Amino acid sequence: MQDLFVAVDAVEREGEERITTSLRKGLLELCVLALLARRDHYGLELADDLVARGLTASEGSLYPLLARLRDAGAVETRWESRDGSRPRRYYAITPTGRTQLAASTRVWRQTSAQVDELLEES
Numbered sequence: 001m002q003d004l005f006v007a008v009d010a011v012e013r014e015g016e017e018r019i020t021t022s023l024r025k026g027l028l029e030l031c032v033l034a035l036l037a038r039r040d041h042y043g044l045e046l047a048d049d050l051v052a053r054g055l056t057a058s059e060g061s062l063y064p065l066l067a068r069l070r071d072a073g074a075v076e077t078r079w080e081s082r083d084g085s086r087p088r089r090y091y092a093i094t095p096t097g098r099t100q101l102a103a104s105t106r107v108w109r110q111t112s113a114q115v116d117e118l119l120e121e122s
Helices: 002-038 043-052 062-071 095-121
Strands: 075-080 088-093
Touching: 002 043, 002 062, 002 088, 002 095, 043 062, 043 088, 062 075, 062 088, 088 095
Parallel strands: none
Antiparallel strands: 075 088
């Protein structure tokens, strides 16, 4: 019987991890733009911040997203070397990115409120 409980627990954890991963992927763009609205970041710094907040598990999905945001004009990049260190690519939000962030924030707040309301009714 205990083996059954262990198996059910493993399936539940796997399901939760899959759901968490899907939600994170959908919100990563919003989170990256929000961080860049605060200040410019280099790639690894962004990745570390997102990982520390539990919003992404790796850099693997971040760099393709940053390239898409750059191609869409939402972020711009520059190479910079500080204190004699190797050059790093810094990302900065653009006016287009700020507009996108504002729209995404409105949608997120409305959607999350609707979901919260629905869950409270359950």
